Amino acid sequence: MCEHFCVSAADGKHECVCWDQYILKSDGTCSIDPGNVKPPVYIIAKSDSIALFDPLLLHYGVENKQQYIRDIISVAEFVTALTVDSHSRSLFYATSKIKAIRLENGTRSSALRENIGRVYGMAVDWISFNVYWADYDLHHIMVSTYDGQVTQELVSSDVVKPMSVAVDPNARLIFWSEVGLPGQIESSDLNGSNRRVLVDSTSASPTATTLDYKEQRVYFANDHNMDIQYVNYDGTELTKAYTSHHSVQGLTIFQDFIAMAETYSNFGLIEGFHKSSTELEGLIDINDSVYAIDIFDKSRQPIIDENGAVIGAVLGAVSCIIIIIIIIVYYYRRQNRQPLAEGAYINDDNGNNNNIHPPDPIGRLQPQPGMQGHVYESIREGQARIVAIDNTPTGFRHNPVYGLSGT
Structure with a gap:
């Protein structure tokens, strides 16, 4: 006689099964296992x-x-x-x-x-x-x-x-x-x-x-x-x-x-x-x-690990300070970059000098002829960004450094 469940087994026999967290005894009864x-x-x-x-x-x-x-x-x-x-x-x-x-x-x-x-x-x-x-x-x-x-x-x-x-x-x-x-x-x-x-x-x-x-x-x-x-x-x-x-x-x-x-x-x-x-x-x-x-x-x-909580708070504060410093340095460097003089030249891969166009007040991209591939410049607020575009129609390489750079 099974105390909890009786299930069919092989050869027409039966087996006793207990509820979850119970153990089965030899007499078919079930007891909880602490x-x-x-x-x-x-x-x-x-x-x-x-x-x-x-x-x-x-x-x-x-x-x-x-x-x-x-x-x-x-x-x-x-x-x-x-x-x-x-x-x-x-x-x-x-x-x-x-x-x-x-x-x-x-x-x-x-x-x-x-x-x-x-x-x-x-x-x-x-x-x-x-x-x-x-x-x-x-x-x-x-x-x-x-x-x-x-x-x-x-x-x-x-x-x-x-x-x-x-x-x-x-x-x-x-x-x-x-x-x-x-x-x-x-x-x-x-x-x-x-x-x-x-x-x-x-x-x-x-x-x-x-x-x-x-x-x-x-x-x-x-x-x-x-x-x-x-x-x-x-x-x-x-x-x-x-x-x-x-x-x-x-x-x-x-x-x-x-x-x-x-x-x-x-x-x-x-x-x-x-x-x-x-x-x-x-x-x-x-x-x-x-x-x-x-x-x-x-x-x-x-x-609650009080020491761990204190350490976590300190690390969080230090991280915030570092992020703030990085942001300040970034904006400082950005604001203090020297603007490109009008009439500056850039050399292409064939040794030709190419005059940069005068400033474009609305920042449109303007093509620069005579260079290998296609080079565009965006001029905004007196600063030039050189963007190099390869010959393939699928994408471009972007150099986000303010100033002149080679391609």
Whole structure:
């Protein structure tokens, strides 16, 4: 019995075939191969597993989309948060522990941190290889190296019920939400210094957060009003972007779309909308609770080389200066060429002297008799250009040097 597909083979036999990114077992069943996960894919946390699906599924108008969502990791506990580093293929998730797994063949998960409270938000710094999480029960923001060797408390003072965390490694900033009274969106440098309150409102209950790195916006789900809002990194332009169907547990951005993981009555919903038009892009119903969502794709995690950017800017400026100098020298030499005196002579190949015609005010080409082939001169503003035309009717040689020259 084949789990996915059964196809005809030679001699009337059949063969089992699995969906893409699955491997076939000897008993005909199929299991996902973590080492064969190919971006881009959305990764979601369900009640008993971590699963993935193609981003296009959100936009397709097909029925029963849930069948195309595939489990990659089975877990014995609820997964309440997750985040992924697409460059190192590292997946981090929270149960009663903070765990990590490499999306490679045969890799097993390892615990980075035990003795934690409820963790509903995680994020990675894919440049410095650190993972952050917001501990709702212990009221602090934590940070750990990818291998778990160094773990420390980043922010704890005046932190009340933190729900989510998001990181912009290129801007060296971290953001988190708190659902105390009032609800807040805060930010700080990656070392926990320079804390700033971006949103502070009794009508806000910010749960999930995600970042638009290009526009430098913090998108967050306001559970109080069931809507999605955004605020700039500097705390300006607090704006409502969308109204969700249910309580939003997770947010992520891929290309021009924002995807939301929602939970209601032990069921889940993946909902997506366009950032600019704010129109609904698609829905995926799931017969399970969904607690988190992230996108596995390198384009979502840019690495800006500051040194390379500086060098590129310097080289660009130097190139512009060189071009300007060349243009100035060209026009200077052109304006300072000596005009040809009227009555000047040019020798042809037979040794004959030929007098150049007087200046032609409209610059017409005038033939010069007695020379081998045909030689024309164009006189404009007191300067002569000698143009040599060969005897063939198909073309001519043009010497764009001002002054007299031989043919």
